[in-house]
Amino acid sequence: MWHLARPVTQLPTGPSWAYEIKVDGHRTVLWRTEDGVRLQSRTGRDVTALWMDLAVAAMRLPPGVILDGEAVVTSQPTTAACTSASPRRSPARCPAPAARGSSPTSIRRRM
Incomplete structure (x- = not known):
C-alpha cells in the first residue's frame, strides 16, 4: 500500500510520468466514513x-x-516554499504559530 520515494540518477520520461514538489510532512491516509473522519x-x-x-x-x-x-503545515497559504509538519510532532518544542494550529494545513495528494 505504501510507495516510498527513492533516489534516482535520472528522471523518467514519457507521457505517463508526472512530478510533484517535495514537502516535509507526514504521510497520511484520510478516511471519510459514515460516522466521521480518521487519519492514519x-x-x-x-x-x-x-x-x-x-x-x-x-x-x-x-x-x-x-x-x-x-499532511503539511505551510507558512503562507499561497506558497509551498516553506512547509513542515514538525510542529505537529512536538508542539511543546516549537513556539511558532504553526504549533498552535493557526497556520494553514493541507493534505497534498500522492501521485
Whole structure:
C-alpha cells in the first residue's frame, strides 16, 4: 500500500510520468466514513487528533472518500516554499504559530 520515494540518477520520461514538489510532512491516509473522519500515519498510528483541522475540513467530503497524501503545515497559504509538519510532532518544542494550529494545513495528494 505504501510507495516510498527513492533516489534516482535520472528522471523518467514519457507521457505517463508526472512530478510533484517535495514537502516535509507526514504521510497520511484520510478516511471519510459514515460516522466521521480518521487519519492514519504510515506506521498505522491514529493521528486524527494531531490533524483535527484536516479532519473537520474533510467532513465536507462524501462518505467513502479515501485520500492518501502528505499532511503539511505551510507558512503562507499561497506558497509551498516553506512547509513542515514538525510542529505537529512536538508542539511543546516549537513556539511558532504553526504549533498552535493557526497556520494553514493541507493534505497534498500522492501521485
